[in-house]
Structure formats: structure tokens, C-alpha cells
Amino acid sequence: MSAVLPQSREQATGLSFGEALRARFRSLSALPSGRFFFSVILFLAILVFAILGPTIFNQHDPLQIVGGLYDTPSSKFWLGTDNFGHSVFTQLMFGTRTSLIIGFVAGLIATGIGVVIGTAAGFNGGFVEEALMGITNVVITIPSIVVLILLSIAISTRSIYSLALVIGVTSWPWTARAVRAQASSLRTREHVDIARLAGANTASLIVWEILPYMLSYIFMAFVLQLTSGILAEAALSMLGLGPSNSVSLGIMLHWALLWESVRTGAWWAFVPPTLFLTIIAFALLLLQSSLDEVFNPRLRRS
Amino acid sequence: MTLSNEPLTLLEARHLTRIFGGGENEVRAVDDVSFAIHPGEIVAIVGESGSGKSTLARLLLRLLEPTSGQILFRGEDITALHGPRHLKTYWREVQGIFQDPFASFNQFYSVGRVLKKTLDLSDEKLSRAEQQQRLELALRNVGLDPTDVLKKGSHQLSGGQLQRVMIARALLVDPEIVIADESTSMLDASLRVTILNVLSELRARLQMTILFVTHDIGQAYYLSDRVFVMYHGQIVEQGPVEEVLHDPQHAYTRRLMADVPRLGGWGAKVAAD
Ligand SMILES: Nc1ncnc2c1ncn2[C@@H]1O[C@H](COP(=O)(O)OP(=O)(O)OP(=O)(O)O)[C@@H](O)[C@H]1O
Ligand SMILES: [Mg+2]
Numbered sequence: 001m002s003a004v005l006p007q008s009r010e011q012a013t014g015l016s017f018g019e020a021l022r023a024r025f026r027s028l029s030a031l032p033s034g035r036f037f038f039s040v041i042l043f044l045a046i047l048v049f050a051i052l053g054p055t056i057f058n059q060h061d062p063l064q065i066v067g068g069l070y071d072t073p074s075s076k077f078w079l080g081t082d083n084f085g086h087s088v089f090t091q092l093m094f095g096t097r098t099s100l101i102i103g104f105v106a107g108l109i110a111t112g113i114g115v116v117i118g119t120a121a122g123f124n125g126g127f128v129e130e131a132l133m134g135i136t137n138v139v140i141t142i143p144s145i146v147v148l149i150l151l152s153i154a155i156s157t158r159s160i161y162s163l164a165l166v167i168g169v170t171s172w173p174w175t176a177r178a179v180r181a182q183a184s185s186l187r188t189r190e191h192v193d194i195a196r197l198a199g200a201n202t203a204s205l206i207v208w209e210i211l212p213y214m215l216s217y218i219f220m221a222f223v224l225q226l227t228s229g230i231l232a233e234a235a236l237s238m239l240g241l242g243p244s245n246s247v248s249l250g251i252m253l254h255w256a257l258l259w260e261s262v263r264t265g266a267w268w269a270f271v272p273p274t275l276f277l278t279i280i281a282f283a284l285l286l287l288q289s290s291l292d293e294v295f296n297p298r299l300r301r302s
Numbered sequence: 303m304t305l306s307n308e309p310l311t312l313l314e315a316r317h318l319t320r321i322f323g324g325g326e327n328e329v330r331a332v333d334d335v336s337f338a339i340h341p342g343e344i345v346a347i348v349g350e351s352g353s354g355k356s357t358l359a360r361l362l363l364r365l366l367e368p369t370s371g372q373i374l375f376r377g378e379d380i381t382a383l384h385g386p387r388h389l390k391t392y393w394r395e396v397q398g399i400f401q402d403p404f405a406s407f408n409q410f411y412s413v414g415r416v417l418k419k420t421l422d423l424s425d426e427k428l429s430r431a432e433q434q435q436r437l438e439l440a441l442r443n444v445g446l447d448p449t450d451v452l453k454k455g456s457h458q459l460s461g462g463q464l465q466r467v468m469i470a471r472a473l474l475v476d477p478e479i480v481i482a483d484e485s486t487s488m489l490d491a492s493l494r495v496t497i498l499n500v501l502s503e504l505r506a507r508l509q510m511t512i513l514f515v516t517h518d519i520g521q522a523y524y525l526s527d528r529v530f531v532m533y534h535g536q537i538v539e540q541g542p543v544e545e546v547l548h549d550p551q552h553a554y555t556r557r558l559m560a561d562v563p564r565l566g567g568w569g570a571k572v573a574a575d
Contacts, residue, residue, distance in 0.1 A: 190405040193365050194471070197398055198420040199390045212410045 033293055039286035046280055050100055053093035062086060062094040062247045070259075070266040080268040082252070083259035091247050092272050098248040099230050099280070102164045106229030109168025111222040114175025119214075121176070122183025123206055133180065140173040149241060160243040167232045175221045182217055186210050216295040220288055227284040234277055249273040311377070312511055313339045313362065313396070313479055318371035320357055331357040333535035334371070339479070344505055344512045346522035346543065348558065349532030355515045356401075358532070359483040362513070363398045364389050394423050397472035401484040403464035407456035413467050414452040417441075423475050440470040444500050462493035469500060479511040480504075486521065498525055519558065523547055531555045 054060055067081035074080065079088035121132035151166045186192065192209045200208070211218075230249075236242060237250025238257065252273040256262075261269035320332040331354045339345050347355050360366040362373060364380065372381045380392050400406045408416060417437050421428065428436065438448035444466040456464060465485060472480050482501065486494040502525055504510045516522055522529050522543060529546045531539040531554065539552040550556045 190400040190402055191408040193360070193363075193398070193400065194406050194416070194468070195408070195419065196365055196386070197363065197393050199386045199393060199423050200419070201386050209408060212408075 033290055035286055036290035036294055039283045039290055042279065042283040043287060046096060046276070046283065047100070050093060050096040053096075054090070057089070057093070059087065059090040059093065062091045064090075070261065070264065070269060073268050079272055080266070082269050083255055083261070086247075088252075088268055088272060091252055092249075092276065095247045095249045095252050095273060096276055096280075098160055098243070098246055099233055099250065099277075102160050102167065102233045102243075102248065103226045103230035105161060105164035106167035106171065106232070107222050107226035109165060110172040110225040110229070111175055111218065113169065113172035114221065114225075115179050115214075115218055117172070118176040118179025119183045119206055119210060122180040122185075123187050123202070123210055125184065125187070129180070129184075132176075136173045136176045136180075139170070140177075145235070149236075149239070153241075158241070158243050160246055160248070163233065163236065163241075163243050164229070167229050167236075171225060171228060171232065175225060178221060179214065179218070182214050183210055186213050216291070220291050220295075223284055223288040223291070227281050227288070230280055230284075231277070249277050310341060311338045312341045312375070313513075314374040314377075315358075315362070316372045316374065318358070318361060318373065319369045320354075320361055320366065321369045330535045332361060332368075335535075335537050336371075337530060337537060337540060339511060339513060341478070341511055342505070342509045343528060344502075344514060344526045346514045346516060346526035346529045347532055348516055348519055348522050348529060350517060350558070353532040354535040355517070355532055356483050357535075359398070359481050359513070359515050362481055363396065364392060365398075390423055393477075394475045395478045397475065397477040397480050399465070399468050399472050399480060399482040399485045402488050403461050403468055404456060404488075406468050407464055409456045412453055412455055413459070416467070417452075417471050417474060420471050420474050436474060440474045441467070443473060443504070444470045446470065461489050462496060465489060465493075465497055466500060469497070469504075473504070473508075473510075477510075479513060481513045481515070483515040484517070485514075487516070487518070494521075501525065519547065531558065 063086060065085040066087050067077060067085045069081075069083055069085065071077065071081040071085070077087045077089060079092065082088050082091060117132050117136065121129040121136075147166075147170045151170075155162050155166070187210070189209075192205060195205055195209050233242070233248060234250035234253065237248050238254045240254055242248055242251045242254065250273075253270060256266075256270040256273070259269075261267070314337070316336050318332055318335045319330070322329040322331055333354070335358060347358065349355050357366065361368050364373070364383070368381060372379050374380065375392060375395065380389075383389050383392060414437060417440065418433060421433055421436060437452065441448040441451060446463065446466055451459060451463065451467065459467070465488075468485075469480075486497045489497060498521065501512060501514070505512060512525075514522070514526055526543050528541065529543045530537045531546065531550075531552065533552075533554040539546055539550065539555050546555065547559065550559055
């Protein structure tokens with residue numbers, strides 16, 4: 001994952017999001033690539049489906065029994081029913097919503113921790129940096145799935161938020177590492193020295209001189225964490241460690257596998273959630289890589 | 303207070319040393335450097351790339367901790383001071399200007415905001431109107447039109463304008479001494495002269511003391527009274543600029559002079575304008 005994050009100096013010195021967008025839109029030839037708009041539209045469509053879908057299609061209970069075991073798709077239930085007789089289409093809307101919520105919360109937590117630790121390490125250097133990066137490297141080497149399984153078992157009631165928390169607190173190290181490199185290279189820039197000469201303390205140096213230069217980078221790191229959070233949820237839920245009493249894309253896959261939908265040919269039970277996970281990850285990764293061009297117009301020309 | 307005829311010392315370094323890294327990678331960037339700077343003089347530090355000039359400048363500005371040695375300002379040991387709260391009073395008297403005006407400028411802020419931050423050093427409680435007056439005066443002092451530049455960001459100004467803003471910033475708190483680290487090297491030739499003239503005019507008008515880092519011997523000759531020659535972290539030669547440059551004692555200074563093609567033709571200092 002870290003490999004996708006650009007490490008170049010261009011990145012650290014990149015324009016702010018607003019500035020970059022304004023610069024890009026000034027002339028038509030400078031418009032961001034189609035990739036950017038395509039990925040944004042794709043992701044927005046999924047968001048709308050997850051948030052407004054239940055209202056649009058007037059389906060408000062994904063756990064309502066509406067049919068039998070693996071009813072084939074019909075005009076009433078477009079994607080048929082699952083092993084419990086739930087409507088797969090309704091499950092897909094609510095499942096996508098749950099997966100996105102977990103991804104967002106886990107992404108925010110991971111990015112938050114990663115930025116705080118990475119910035120503190122990179123900006124302070126010396127002993128603080130060594131200690132914080134030591135911790136980060138330990139957390140990185142522990143296979144996160146093991147921690148996720150242990151923590152998931154330890155937490156008795158698995159709400160979608162506790163699952164998001166578990167994913168968030170185990171996936172911050174990559175962000176911390178990437179942010180540390182950024183903060184470390186920004187620390188020696190002359191405007192930081194100028195602010196020091198004006199009597200600025202460490203906190204205000206970080207807030208006013210370091211963070212603004214990292215915002216676009218942090219946003220891109222968040223998009224990656226969001227993606228991996230959604231995929232981590234799917235992996236955990238497929239193992240049966242998903243949130244209780246709810247439906248997510250991973251939980252849909254869990255039951256589909258358990259009830260042998262693949263063998264029985266009930267493709268409508270496993271294809272939709274798989275497809276949605278793929279589309280979400282594709283849209284976000286495409287967005288992440290096209291953001292690179294939005295923030296750094298120079299990259300595109302060369 | 304002075305006990306002798308010696309001119310009063312403003313800024314003094316005693317056995318100042320800064321070592322980077324350790325073991326095989328040890329770099330003695332500044333190695334046992336001692337000197338004294340007197341009020342009102344312009345001192346140039348010359349030396350090739352990597353000789354430790356910037357490290358020395360950053361040590362003197364207290365932006366970098368020395369490995370050993372002392373810095374004295376008006377006789378007071380300021381190496382004992384740590385953190386912005388204690389160094390504020392020092393930075394009211396000793397300010398800096400750096401090499402790259404674009405990098406010196408936080409691109410997210412306006413000229414006005416960058417200048418106002420430096421005004422925070424002052425203990426005086428200034429009203430908004432007074433602050434505004436100070437900013438405008440400082441900008442006029444370096445030949446900029448305040449109404450034109452105050453609201454602008456770094457991307458809307460040229461390198462020469464930005465560097466003048468940085469000079470205005472350094473002068474805002476009315477310091478005793480300004481340390482300028484290669485402040486003209488990123489500018490093209492005509493702007494370079496403009497900046498040099500701004501500096502020498504400031505000295506004439508405000509009796510400013512200036513420590514001027516450069517690898518350009520011509521600039522040192524043009525602007526300074528005394529020159530320190532740095533080589534591998536040490537000051538290998540120091541003295542009045544005419545003496546050092548016309549009759550270099552140290553082999554390194556001679557080599558440095560040989561690298562300057564124009565030097566042979568130098569009879570007298572070139573007039574400022
Ligand atoms: N933060 C640092 N960490 C490690 N080494 C450093 C650091 N800063 C400077 N050095 C080393 O110290 C030596 C002196 O560097 P310095 O920047 O002071 O030279 P300089 O005379 O200003 O050179 P230039 O003319 O290129 O600006 C160099 O060998 C440099 O690599
Ligand atoms: Mg230098």
C-alpha cells in the first residue's frame with residue numbers, strides 16, 4: 001500500500017487542494033484527466049445507491065424474510081433472495097452502506113493516528129522519531145489479520161463501530177511511515193526557520209507550517225485507508241468476524257459461501273457483493289492515483 | 303562599561319562547534335570557530351560549498367544547537383537559552399534572511415500575515431492600526447509599495463520582490479544584527495545588485511550590523527568591511543576585506559581568489575550605482 005503513496009518532494013510541496021483545483025480549471029487544456037471524473041462519478045453513484053437507495057426503492061428492512069432459499073431473480077426481487085430468504089438487492093444497498101461506514105470510520109482513525117505519530121516523529125527527529133518509528137515498525141510486522149481476529153473475538157458485542165475501531169487501530173503504521181517522511185523533509189524548509197525566528201512554538205510550527213503542506217498528501221493517504229478498510233471489513237466478515245445483527249458486503253459473502261451458493265449456482269448471492277467490492281476498490285484506487293495529477297499538474301505533462 | 307579601546311563586541315563566538323552524524327559519517331560542519339562582530343560593521347563569510355557557512359549562520363541564529371562552544375550577544379551567553387519563550391528576546395535583536403525567497407515564504411499565507419507573525423516577537427501591545435503602520439513602513443524601507451504587496455501570496459510576487467519582503471520581515475522588529483545566508487544567490491544578476499544595495503543602504507541609514515554569507519568573493523568585496531574565510535568548518539583567515547583579498551595569507555584563500563576570474567582587474571571598489 002505504501003508503494004502507491006508518492007514519496008517525492010513534489011508531493012510535499014504540492015499545492016493545496018483548492019489551489020490545485022482552481023489552477024487546473026483555469027484553462028480547458030489543464031482539466032484533470034477523465035480518470036479523475038470517472039472515478040468520482042463512479043464512487044458518487046455507489047454512495048447514492050447506499051445512502052438514498054433504500055428510500056428510492058422503498059426497501060427499509062434488509063433482514064425481512066421475503067422469499068425462500070435462493071429464489072432466482074424475478075421482477076419483484078431483482079437479485080433474488082439469499083439463503084435466509086432476504087432480498088439480495090435490499091441487502092446490497094444496506095451492506096454497501098455498512099461497508100462504507102466501516103471504511104470511513106476505520107480510515108479516519110487510521111489516518112488520524114498515522115498523521116499524529118508520523119508528524120510527531122518526522123518533525124521532532126532524534127529520540128522521539130526513533131521511539132515512535134520503533135513502535136510503528138513493531139505494529140507493522142504483526143500480521144494485522146491476526147490482531148484483527150484476536151481483537152474481534154475479545155470484543156464481545158461487535159458493532160460496526162467497534163469493528164471499524166479494530167481495523168483503524170491496526171492499519172495506521174503505513175500512513176505514519178509515509179507521513180513521517182513528508183514531515184521530515186518539510187522540517188528543514190526555510191519557511192519553518194522563518195516561523196521559528198518569529199518565536200513560533202512546536203505546536204504552531206506543526207499546525208501552520210507543516211500540516212498545510214501535507215493536506216493533499218494526507219487526503220490521498222485517507223483514500224487508501226478507506227479502500228483498505230472496506231476490504232479488511234470484507235475479509236473479516238467472510239471469516240465470520242463481522243458486526244453482529246447487521247449486513248455488510250463481507251457478511252453477504254460469508255453466508256453465500258457458507259450456504260454453498262457457488263456450488264448450487266446461486267450466482268445472485270455472491271456476484272453482487274463481489275462486484276460491488278471490486279467497483280468500490282477500483283473507483284477509490286483510480287481516484288487516488290488521479291488525485292496525484294490534480295495536486296501536481298507537472299506530473300501529468302511529463 | 304568597556305575597559306579598553308577595543309570596539310564593543312556585539313556578537314561573539316567562542317570555540318563554536320557543530321558535528322553532524324557520528325563514527326565514520328561524522329561531519330565537523332563547524333569546527334572550533336571563534337570571532338567577534340562589532341556594532342555597525344558588515345562581515346562577509348566566504349567559502350566553498352560545504353565549508354559550513356550555512357551551519358554557522360543557523361547556529362548564530364539559534365536555529366541549530368551547537369555541539370560545543372558558546373555564542374555571546376552583548377556579553378551574555380545565549381547558548382544557555384532554549385526554546386522560543388527564552389529566545390524571543392534574542393530574536394528581537396538577531397534576525398535572518400535565507401537563500402531561497404520562495405522556500406522562505408509559506409505559500410499558504412499572504413505577505414501581510416507572514417510579516418505580522420514576526421511582529422509577535424515584540425513585547426509591545428500594538429493596535430491594529432499601529433501594526434499596519436509598522437508593516438507599511440518596513441515594506442517602504444525596502445522599496446516596495448505596501449498597498450500592492452500586503453495582500454499577495456508568494457506565487458504572485460517575483461523572487462526579487464519576495465526577497466525584499468524577507469528583508470522587510472527581518473527589519474520589522476528593529477534588530478541589531480541581520481544574518482543573511484546567500485540571500486542573493488537565487489536571484490539573477492540585476493536583482494542581486496538591487497538586494498545588495500538595499501542591504502548597504504540599510505547599514506548607512508540604520509547603522510545595521512550585517513553578517514553576510516556568500517560564496518561569491520565579489521559580493522564580499524562589494525559589501526563588507528571584514529571577511530571571514532571558511533574552509534572545512536574552520537575560519538582559516540579573517541581580517542579587513544581589502545587586506546584579506548589583496549594579500550591572502552592562507553593557501554585556501556589564494557585558491558579561492560584564483561577561482562574568481564574578475565579579481566585580477568580589481569583596483570578599487572566599484573561604485574554602488
Ligand atoms: N542537517 C545536517 N545533517 C547532516 N549534515 C549536515 C547537515 N547540515 C549540513 N551538513 C553538512 O555540513 C557541512 C556544511 O554544510 P553547510 O550547509 O553549512 O555548507 P555551506 O558552506 O553553507 O555550503 P553551501 O555553499 O553549499 O550552502 C556539509 O558537509 C553538509 O553536508
Ligand atoms: Mg549554505
